[in-house]
Amino acid sequence: MHKKKIHIRTLIQIFLFILILSISINKTLSEKGISIPYISTASLHALCPFGGVVTIYQYLTTGTFIQKIHESSFILMIIGFIIAILFGPLFCGWICPFGTFQEFIGKLGKKIFKKRFNNFVPYKYDKYLRYLRYFVLAWVLYATILTGKLIFQDVDPYYALFNFWNGEIAVGSIVILFITIILSLFIERPWCKYLCPYGAVLGIFNLIRIFPIKRNNKTCINCKMCDRNCPMNIKVSEKTIIRDHQCISCLKCTSEYSCPINNTVTIESIIPYKS
Structure with missing residues (x-):
C-alpha cells in the first residue's frame, strides 16, 4: 500500500519534470522554426507562479506586469495560493520540477552516505539557516520593485536548469545551479530548504492551512x-x-x-x- 502511494507521487513528479523540460526545449526549437507537435512553446516565465508574486506590486500600482512576466503566472500564483491555504505547499512537494530534480539527486546521495545523508548540518546552525530564504524573498521583491525587471532570473537555478543551452542564461544562475547539484548529494532539497523565495512564500501558509x-x-x-x-x-x-x-x-x-x-x-x- 505504501509503495503504491509513493509511486503515485513519483509518477506525478516525473511527468511534470518531463513536461516542463519538453516545453522549454520546444520553446528554443520554435525560435528556429521547428516545433514538437502537441507541446506548448510557452516561455518558462509564463509557467512559473513565482513570477506572479514578484509582479504583484507593479500590477497593483500600474495595472501591468513586469518585463517577461505573463498573465498566466498571475493565474498560477492565485491557484497555488488557494491550494496552499487548503493543503499547504503541495506545489513544493509534488509539482515543482526543480524540487524533483534535487530529490532525485538526493537518492544518489542516500546511497553514498546512507544514514549520514541529510544530517550533515548541525541543528544549531540549521535552525537559523532555514530563515535565509526569507531574506532572499525580501531582496528579490525589493530589487524587482526598484528596477521593474525580473532580477531573480539572473540567480535562478530553476531557470538555468531548463535553459542551460540558451545564451541568455546568466553566469550567476549557472553557478548557483552547480552548487545546488553538489549540495543535493549531502542535503535533501538544499535550495528548497535554505534559499527558495517561492518556498518561503508558500511556507507561510503552513501556519494557517485548513487541512x-x-x-x-x-x-x-x-x-x-x-x-x-x-x-x-x-x-x-x-x-x-x-x-x-x-x-x-x-x-x-x-x-x-x-x-x-x-x-x-x-x-x-x-x-x-x-x-
Whole structure:
C-alpha cells in the first residue's frame, strides 16, 4: 500500500519534470522554426507562479506586469495560493520540477552516505539557516520593485536548469545551479530548504492551512519513522499538529507512506479526530 502511494507521487513528479523540460526545449526549437507537435512553446516565465508574486506590486500600482512576466503566472500564483491555504505547499512537494530534480539527486546521495545523508548540518546552525530564504524573498521583491525587471532570473537555478543551452542564461544562475547539484548529494532539497523565495512564500501558509498534517498521540508508538522520512528534517514525532514553515506537504511522514500505524499521522479531515 505504501509503495503504491509513493509511486503515485513519483509518477506525478516525473511527468511534470518531463513536461516542463519538453516545453522549454520546444520553446528554443520554435525560435528556429521547428516545433514538437502537441507541446506548448510557452516561455518558462509564463509557467512559473513565482513570477506572479514578484509582479504583484507593479500590477497593483500600474495595472501591468513586469518585463517577461505573463498573465498566466498571475493565474498560477492565485491557484497555488488557494491550494496552499487548503493543503499547504503541495506545489513544493509534488509539482515543482526543480524540487524533483534535487530529490532525485538526493537518492544518489542516500546511497553514498546512507544514514549520514541529510544530517550533515548541525541543528544549531540549521535552525537559523532555514530563515535565509526569507531574506532572499525580501531582496528579490525589493530589487524587482526598484528596477521593474525580473532580477531573480539572473540567480535562478530553476531557470538555468531548463535553459542551460540558451545564451541568455546568466553566469550567476549557472553557478548557483552547480552548487545546488553538489549540495543535493549531502542535503535533501538544499535550495528548497535554505534559499527558495517561492518556498518561503508558500511556507507561510503552513501556519494557517485548513487541512494540516496531524499526529495522533494516542496511537503513536514513537518509532520516529515520520522524522526519518521527512526531507525537511521536521521533528514530526514531537508535534501534534505540523505547522512548520518548512513543510512541503510531500506526505512522506504520514500513515499512507511511512508511519507503520494506521491513522496516526494523517492530513486533517473535515471532521478531525479527538486527540
